[in-house]
Every structure is written in structure tokens, then in C-alpha cells.
Amino acid sequence: MTWLSTSQRIAAEALIQQQDTPFFCYDLDKLSAHVKPLVDQQIVKLWYAVKANPLSHIIKTLDNAGFNFDVASSGELDQVLSQGIAPERVLNTGPAKSLKQIRHFATQGVRIFVAESHNQVRWLNQVAEEFELQFEVLLRVQLRFDKAEHNPLGGNTLTPFGLGAEQWQALTLSDYTYLDFVGLHIFQWGNMLCSDTLAELWQAMVAPLVQLAADLGITLKVLDLGGGLGIPYDRQSPSLDWQKLLDTLALIKTATQVQELWMELGRYAVGECGFYLNPVVEQKQNYGEQQLIVAGGVNHLLRPAVTGQAFPAELLRQSQAEATDFHIHGPLCTALDKLGTLVLPSDSADGDWLVFSQCGAYGYTESMPFFLCHELPAEYIISGGEISCVREAEPASSYLR
Numbered sequence: 236m237t238w239l240s241t242s243q244r245i246a247a248e249a250l251i252q253q254q255d256t257p258f259f260c261y262d263l264d265k266l267s268a269h270v271k272p273l274v275d276q277q278i279v280k281l282w283y284a285v286k287a288n289p290l291s292h293i294i295k296t297l298d299n300a301g302f303n304f305d306v307a308s309s310g311e312l313d314q315v316l317s318q319g320i321a322p323e324r325v326l327n328t329g330p331a332k333s334l335k336q337i338r339h340f341a342t343q344g345v346r347i348f349v350a351e352s353h354n355q356v357r358w359l360n361q362v363a364e365e366f367e368l369q370f371e372v373l374l375r376v377q378l379r380f381d382k383a384e385h386n387p388l389g390g391n392t393l394t395p396f397g398l399g400a401e402q403w404q405a406l407t408l409s410d411y412t413y414l415d416f417v418g419l420h421i422f423q424w425g426n427m428l429c430s431d432t433l434a435e436l437w438q439a440m441v442a443p444l445v446q447l448a449a450d451l452g453i454t455l456k457v458l459d460l461g462g463g464l465g466i467p468y469d470r471q472s473p474s475l476d477w478q479k480l481l482d483t484l485a486l487i488k489t490a491t492q493v494q495e496l497w498m499e500l501g502r503y504a505v506g507e508c509g510f511y512l513n514p515v516v517e518q519k520q521n522y523g524e525q526q527l528i529v530a531g532g533v534n535h536l537l538r539p540a541v542t543g544q545a546f547p548a549e550l551l552r553q554s555q556a557e558a559t560d561f562h563i564h565g566p567l568c569t570a571l572d573k574l575g576t577l578v579l580p581s582d583s584a585d586g587d588w589l590v591f592s593q594c595g596a597y598g599y600t601e602s603m604p605f606f607l608c609h610e611l612p613a614e615y616i617i618s619g620g621e622i623s624c625v626r627e628a629e630p631a632s633s634y635l636r
């Protein structure tokens with residue numbers, strides 16, 4: 236069974252006639268259809284976590300759908316503002332908010348911040364005073380749960396994302412007269428695929444968060460549950476049921492008595508809209524195993540190397556050859572440059588193209604494009620059924636100095 240829709244396959248087949256290096260394609264028609272039901276509800280206010288994919292056209296599509304924007308750096312902020320988005324619709328999260336960055340955000344009109352440390356609270360107050368502003372602040376809380384599980388967002392391990400409830404207890408809100416503490420933020424679990432597990436984790440947060448808010452004297456207007464909604468990267472994994480999640484969120488809203496629930500979605504919003512086309516350079520047999528060397532590796536798609544999870548891939552050409560396991564290696568001189576071990580037709584070989592799906596989030600900008608001086612991948616969009624190029628493939632000479 237293919238991951239590509241018919242229109243995506245037609246686009247891919249047309250594009251490989253013009254391209255001989257790897258490229259990304261984002262299906263904005265699919266993205267618009269996917270996000271419509273996400274925003275079409277009154278239970279949770281949605282922000283787009285720009286880090287998942289900061290491409291201008293993706294931001295504009297989510298803006299049209301009614302998303303607000305969560306940015307974690309000055310670069311992300313500038314990109315969002317240059318798409319014409321008002322700074323009042325921007326939230327700033329992230330563990331490294333320097334005074335310089337906070338000043339930049341303040342001058343650009345951002346007024347909502349997630350504070351991840353006592354220093355950040357102090358610096359936010361200092362900048363708000365300097366500019367005679369009032370900032371809305373959520374404190375990011377890092378809890379420990381009974382159900383320990385390794386997770387890229389930290390799970391139960393020590394991370395720089397926020398502080399434990401005990402550390403926050405030392406905060407005296409009245410010391411920060413330029414800050415309006417509107418609520419709490421919590422997000423520790425990435426790429427969750429089971430609605431029941433998510434419901435359990437969220438339910439388990441209610442009591443400690445409500446207690447912390449009471450201890451600090453915060454009236455919980457807002458509870459931000461971050462991101463973490465997953466997408467399947469293989470055929471065996473389930474997909475989340477949005478309606479079921481909304482039912483759970485409605486219960487959380489009642490249990491915490493908050494006026495607003497927020498989430499910043501990255502992967503779940505945009506992950507499924509993108510695919511990546513990658514030419515096969517060579518097939519070889521080695522120690523009895525089949526290997527494919529492909530033109531683009533972790534220089535364009537880093538995620539498999541850091542998570543150990545492959546993006547799903549298939550041969551673009553139709554083949555009747557029997558399926559076999561192939562180790563897929565990129566072009567970098569490190570064994571880490573492996574895109575996975577994937578089942579592909581046994582006649583897959585040089586001249587073929589592999590298409591990797593679910594690459595709309597944490598693809599291009601999460602990767603390490605400069606190592607070994609290969610081309611930067613081109614980026615295409617499909618919008619209104621038309622394909623257009625947003626970025627041509629760029630040779631190493633475009634970035635080497």
C-alpha cells in the first residue's frame with residue numbers, strides 16, 4: 236500500500252523529470268484539509284510550533300486555517316512576522332531566552348512568554364519594565380510521573396524545559412510587577428500515538444498543576460499542554476483520533492477550571508503533508524545483505540539518526556520484483572548516516588528514486604545540510620493542484636565561504 240495520494244504521485248513523477256538531486260515537496264492542499272477540523276472547535280486554542288517546519292508557505296497555510304504561532308528563536312519570530320502575522324498572535328517558548336532575545340521579542344510586539352526558569356522570569360520583568368510593558372507569562376513545569384518511558388522530549392528525565400514544582404515554589408509573584416502570570420505550561424512527551432496514554436498523562440498532571448498554581452497564588456486562566464501528538468511512521472502504528480483527544484481535553488478543562496486550554500502542535504499539524512524524493516546512487520551486496528546508497532541522507536533528514544526511527548519509504552517506480560530488506564545509507568562519511576532498513580523491491584538500483592513520506596515536520600531544518608558539502612535540497616509545494624518551486628537545489632558554493 237502506498238503512502239502517496241494519486242495527485243502526489245503525479246507531482247513526484249513530474250518533478251523527477253526536472254531534478255537529479257534530492258528534494259522536498261509539501262502538499263498544501265492536503266495540509267489545509269487536515270488542519271481544518273483541528274481548529275474547528277471551541278475546546279483548545281491552537282498554536283503552530285514553527286520549529287516543525289518554518290517554510291513561509293506552511294506558515295501562511297496555517298495562518299489561513301486560524302492557527303496562532305509558537306516561536307522559539309528570533310529567527311522563527313522574524314519568519315512568522317514577515318508572513319504578515321501580527322505579534323499578538325505569537326507565543327515565545329524555549330529554554331534559551333537571553334535578555335537580548337527577550338528585548339528583540341519585546342520590540343517586535345510579542346507579549347506572551349513561557350518562562351522556563353527563575354532567571355527568565357527576572358529578565359522578562361526587567362525588559363517589560365524597560366519598555367513599560369506588561370507581559371503575560373506562563374510558567375513551564377517539569378513533572379515526574381510513575382510511568383517512566385524514554386522520550387525525545389525528556390519524559391521523566393532531567394531536561395532544560397522548565398522547572399520542577401518544588402523549584403517554582405520559591406517564586407514570589409509580587410516581586411514581578413510587570414508580569415501577569417496567566418497560567419502554566421507543561422510538555423514532556425513527544426510523538427504520542429495512543430490517545431489513552433495521552434489521556435492518562437494529562438489526567439496525572441491535573442492535581443500537581445492545580446496544587447502548584449494554588450501554592451503560588453496563580454489564578455489558572457491558561458493551561459498549555461504543549462505538543463506531542465504523534466503521527467505514524469509505519470503501517471503498524473495507529474493514528475490519533477482527534478475527536479477522542481478533544482473529549483479528553485474537555486475533561487481536563489473542566490477538572491482544572493481553566494478559561495483556556497492551549498496546545499502548540501508541530502508534528503501532528505504538518506508532518507503528514509511532506510514527502511522527500513531521493514535518487515538511488517548505487518545498490519550493493521555486502522556480507523550477505525542488500526545496501527542502497529542514496530544521494531541524500533541525514534544531511535537532509537536527520538531524524539532517523541537521532542530517534543532510531545525511519546521515515547516510511549517506497550520505490551517511486553512500480554516494480555513486480557519481490558520485496559527484500561535494504562539498508563539505506565546516505566552520502567556522508569559516517570555510519571550514522573543511515574535512513575533505516577526498509578522493505579523495497581529487490582530490483583531497486585541506481586537511477587531509481589525513493590520517496591520518503593511523513594516528512595513535513597522535523598525534516599529539512601532539523602538536519603545537518605552542510606556536512607560534506609552536498610547540495611541543499613530543493614523545496615516544492617503543491618497548492619490548488621499546481622506544483623511550484625519555493626527553493627531551487629543550491630550547490631555548496633552557495634553557502635561555503
Ligand SMILES: Cc1ncc(COP(=O)(O)O)c(C=O)c1O
Pocket residue numbers: 284286287305328329422425426461462463464499500501502503596
Ligand atoms: C514548547 C514546544 N511546544 C510544542 C512543540 C511541538 O511538538 P510536536 O511537534 O510534538 O507537536 C515543541 C517541540 O519541540 C516544543 O518544544
